Amino acid sequence: MLPEVGHFALILALLLAAAQSLFGLVGPWRRDARLIRAVVPAVTGQFVMLALAFGCLVWSFVHNDFSVQLVASHSNSALPIYFRVAAVWGNHEGSMLFWVLVLAVWSLSVAAFSGNLPAAFSARVLGVLGIISTGSILFSLATSNPFARLQPGPPDGVDLNPVLQDLALTLHPPMLYVGYVGFSVAFAFACAAMLEGKLDQTWARWTRPWTTVAWMFLTVGIALGSWWAYYELGWGGWWAWDPVENSILMPWLLGTALIHSLAVTDKRGLFKSWTLLLAILSFSFCLLATFMVRSGVLVSVHSFAADPGRGIFILALLALTIGGALALYIWRAPLLRSQAGFDLSSRESFLLFNNILLVIATGVVFGGTLAPMIADGLGLGTISVGAPYFNPTFLLPMLPLLALVSLGMFAHWKRGGLGGSRRRILGSLALALAVGLAIMLGLYGDRSLLGPLGVVLGLWIIISALIDPVDRLRRGLSLPPAIAGMTLAHVGLGIITVGITTMETRMLERDVAMKPGDSVQLGDYTFRFDEVRDVEGPNYDAKQARVEVLRDGRAEVLLLPERRHYWVQRQSLAEAALGVSWRRDLLTTLGEELGEGAWSVRLQVRPLMRLVWLGSALMALGGLVAAMDRRYRRREREAEAASAAAVAQGQPQGQQA
Amino acid sequence: MNRFVIPLGVFLLLVVLFGVTLKRVPDRQIVPSALIGRTAPQFELPDLLAQEQLVNNSAYAGKWYLLNVWGTWCVECRVEHPTLLEIQKTGKVEIVGLNYKDEPEQARAWLAQLGNPYASVPEDREGRVAIDWGVYGAPETFLVNPQGVVVEKIVGVITPQNWAARLLPHIEGRAP
Numbered sequence: 001m002l003p004e005v006g007h008f009a010l011i012l013a014l015l016l017a018a019a020q021s022l023f024g025l026v027g028p029w030r031r032d033a034r035l036i037r038a039v040v041p042a043v044t045g046q047f048v049m050l051a052l053a054f055g056c057l058v059w060s061f062v063h064n065d066f067s068v069q070l071v072a073s074h075s076n077s078a079l080p081i082y083f084r085v086a087a088v089w090g091n092h093e094g095s096m097l098f099w100v101l102v103l104a105v106w107s108l109s110v111a112a113f114s115g116n117l118p119a120a121f122s123a124r125v126l127g128v129l130g131i132i133s134t135g136s137i138l139f140s141l142a143t144s145n146p147f148a149r150l151q152p153g154p155p156d157g158v159d160l161n162p163v164l165q166d167l168a169l170t171l172h173p174p175m176l177y178v179g180y181v182g183f184s185v186a187f188a189f190a191c192a193a194m195l196e197g198k199l200d201q202t203w204a205r206w207t208r209p210w211t212t213v214a215w216m217f218l219t220v221g222i223a224l225g226s227w228w229a230y231y232e233l234g235w236g237g238w239w240a241w242d243p244v245e246n247s248i249l250m251p252w253l254l255g256t257a258l259i260h261s262l263a264v265t266d267k268r269g270l271f272k273s274w275t276l277l278l279a280i281l282s283f284s285f286c287l288l289a290t291f292m293v294r295s296g297v298l299v300s301v302h303s304f305a306a307d308p309g310r311g312i313f314i315l316a317l318l319a320l321t322i323g324g325a326l327a328l329y330i331w332r333a334p335l336l337r338s339q340a341g342f343d344l345s346s347r348e349s350f351l352l353f354n355n356i357l358l359v360i361a362t363g364v365v366f367g368g369t370l371a372p373m374i375a376d377g378l379g380l381g382t383i384s385v386g387a388p389y390f391n392p393t394f395l396l397p398m399l400p401l402l403a404l405v406s407l408g409m410f411a412h413w414k415r416g417g418l419g420g421s422r423r424r425i426l427g428s429l430a431l432a433l434a435v436g437l438a439i440m441l442g443l444y445g446d447r448s449l450l451g452p453l454g455v456v457l458g459l460w461i462i463i464s465a466l467i468d469p470v471d472r473l474r475r476g477l478s479l480p481p482a483i484a485g486m487t488l489a490h491v492g493l494g495i496i497t498v499g500i501t502t503m504e505t506r507m508l509e510r511d512v513a514m515k516p517g518d519s520v521q522l523g524d525y526t527f528r529f530d531e532v533r534d535v536e537g538p539n540y541d542a543k544q545a546r547v548e549v550l551r552d553g554r555a556e557v558l559l560l561p562e563r564r565h566y567w568v569q570r571q572s573l574a575e576a577a578l579g580v581s582w583r584r585d586l587l588t589t590l591g592e593e594l595g596e597g598a599w600s601v602r603l604q605v606r607p608l609m610r611l612v613w614l615g616s617a618l619m620a621l622g623g624l625v626a627a628m629d630r631r632y633r634r635r636e637r638e639a640e641a642a643s644a645a646a647v648a649q650g651q652p653q654g655q656q657a
Numbered sequence: 658m659n660r661f662v663i664p665l666g667v668f669l670l671l672v673v674l675f676g677v678t679l680k681r682v683p684d685r686q687i688v689p690s691a692l693i694g695r696t697a698p699q700f701e702l703p704d705l706l707a708q709e710q711l712v713n714n715s716a717y718a719g720k721w722y723l724l725n726v727w728g729t730w731c732v733e734c735r736v737e738h739p740t741l742l743e744i745q746k747t748g749k750v751e752i753v754g755l756n757y758k759d760e761p762e763q764a765r766a767w768l769a770q771l772g773n774p775y776a777s778v779p780e781d782r783e784g785r786v787a788i789d790w791g792v793y794g795a796p797e798t799f800l801v802n803p804q805g806v807v808v809e810k811i812v813g814v815i816t817p818q819n820w821a822a823r824l825l826p827h828i829e830g831r832a833p
Binding site: 284311315322323329330334370373565591593 | 659661662664665668669671674676678747783784785788789
């Protein structure tokens with residue numbers, strides 16, 4: 001019964017979403033106040049219906065209703081309750097329902113927090129969101145109904161893919177979806193501005209917190225996914241340039257560009273058409289990511305699940321929304337002229353370079369991801385593009401970008417000349433050089449080019465990011481959340497840079513065959529393989545190895561990697577064991593039994609790996625803090641006055657850059 | 658022509674490209690296996706139908722053979738079973754049925770009931786051989802040439818179509 005209620009609620013939600021877009025777009029056009037007032041109730045109703053539908057699906061999973069096809073094919077009664085709930089979005093149909101629910105939550109938040117926006121404008125924003133919502137719910141109902149029944153229902157379901165039975169991974173898709181869908185808000189703001197034919201600094205100020213929050217979720221989602229791949233997939237990889245990862249990275253890069261471009265539009269009223277384009281592009285790439293993952297156009301390990309019907313539907317949705325927005329852009333963008341100018345070495349131009357480099361980086365990733373598709377589409381055969389392409393070409397725009405981040409933080413709005421900050425620039429650079437080279441050359445004896453370069457650039461970003469806030473606090477000035485958030489995010493970027501370069505250039509790795517009693521030396525560490533024994537888990541049995549790691553003869557950590565065999569799905573998986581500290585991660589993976597008691601084992605020492613996660617967390621936290629700034633919620637007039645004053649001062653205070 | 662048209666133009670191009678790629682999805686079940694072009698991994702396992710005997714690669718040296726990974730728990734294996742029987746009837750190639758993580762009793766009952774297309778049925782209860790062969794799930798089928806080199810891999814169900822298009826040409830020496 002409940003699945004039918006859910007199905008019906010989903011249909012009602014579709015109608016309400018259609019009403020929402022109709023009221024939201026026609027109301028302001030006809031200047032009909034009654035229609036405008038009807039938008040928010042439609043949004044609320046749609047949210048309630050989707051929450052009901054989602055609740056029904058969760059109930060079916062929790063109560064093991066295997067007559068629902070989705071439950072039967074993605075859950076079983078032996079699964080712990082937490083994973084039964086997570087299984088709701090661990091599959092295509094359920095995740096699409098989750099997607100539309102998240103969209104409804106974002107729409108509801110826009111409706112709730114748009115008290116300071118003109119009614120007609122917020123109606124248009126909600127109208128555009130309504131179109132996306134209508135399309136997505138229609139997609140869910142027409143091609144991937146989560147409530148389809150099985151007649152008769154089987155006694156038990158299949159197991160959740162063992163790879164996916166993991167805490168970080170169950171949280172990773174929801175975070176990404178919240179981020180993806182969040183960019184629809186920036187997109188809707190852009191479309192609404194184009195419909196009105198008016199885009200000013202106030203518009204940018206409204207859009208900024210939404211974009212930053214969406215970006216924050218995307219950051220957390222990527223970091224969780226990478227963390228999961230790192231410790232679960234068992235080979236120590238944290239980033240593989242796999243098409244799915246790339247499809248997530250692209251909206252993140254564009255979103256980062258958008259955040260910075262919005263800052264310029266907010267502060268100086270510049271880059272208007274560029275900001276619009278970025279808002280459209282970021283969301284396009286979010287839709288594209290969904291398209292690529294969900295339609296099977298990408299060569300994935302198994303394309304059984306690929307459904308061309310779904311692909312065509314998403315493609316049509318993409319063509320309509322993005323094509324429509326870009327057509328609107330052709331018509332409206334030429335009207336948005338920026339009056340002000342800026343000097344070559346002003347903060348504006350640094351942010352412009354930042355944008356260009358981020359877009360180039362996106363292009364590089366896009367090209368590499370698309371090349372196999374193009375080759376395949378033209379019948380040139382299956383090719384694969386991997387790290388040998390991505391690593392160097394991605395560094396090409398990223399290295400100058402990292403250097404510009406530091407320089408840009410010293411630049412002033414509008415007027416050029418870094419002369420006034422010369423002492424600070426050189427001082428911070430000298431400090432970064434001294435510390436970075438001391439560590440890399442002195443401590444590690446690194447003779448490579450990339451290692452020291454990356455560490456110095458990372459340290460320089462950290463130091464530069466801290467100069468302004470420290471200076472403010474010393475002078476007894478307040479530290480608004482926007483600046484604090486920016487500082488946190490930039491420090492996070494610096495920390496990630498240091499972490500990734502150290503870890504990638506200083507990593508030690510060996511694949512060896514080991515018997516009980518064998519020892520292998522890796523850098524300062526000795527890995528001693530003690531024994532292998534049988535252990536049993538809730539839904540698997542496993543071989544567990546005991547690997548004792550010693551450093552200078554003293555026991556450092558005991559690692560217990562496992563090779564698990566899941567009963568229901570008959571899948572065998574390696575569960576890597578990690579020994580984590582600030583200095584390094586020690587990683588062992590148990591491979592195959594080679595006979596005569598010997599096992600193939602992979603051993604890794606990854607220095608400073610934790611900095612990658614710490615940096616990601618700081619970046620996300622920075623986004624959250626910055627979005628909290630009261631400035632974004634102030635009424636129009638006072639905020640404009642404050643903003644004008646800040647620009648007139650031309651202080652290098654770096655407010656919200 | 659103004660520069661604001663460029664984004665839409667590029668976008669439309671991409672839509673066309675995706676559309677073209679999408680049309681090709683159904684016939685892309687090919688997983689380019691790392692094994693293709695390499696010597697087939699060794700196996701030596703008890704035969705399901707003659708428990709005291711061990712089956713290994715050397716029995717098939719100098720012959721074409723298909724290594725078909727199956728199990729009674731695998732629904733799609735049931736779907737491809739009639740095709741395997743047809744292939745066996747042609748006499749063009751011998752089929753080795755790697756019985757993957759299965760219950761021997763059920764597997765024997767299955768073959769008795771549906772017919773046995775296999776020349777031998779190595780019994781891989783722990784799936785160790787399947788891991789050497791890079792098997793992800795069942796059904797999967799490998800074509801091995803007389804030199805013992807894997808020349809083709811089919812993931813998913815064997816159909817008369819992919820047998821004729823992707824396996825037979827190799828055996829008859831017509832493959833490019």
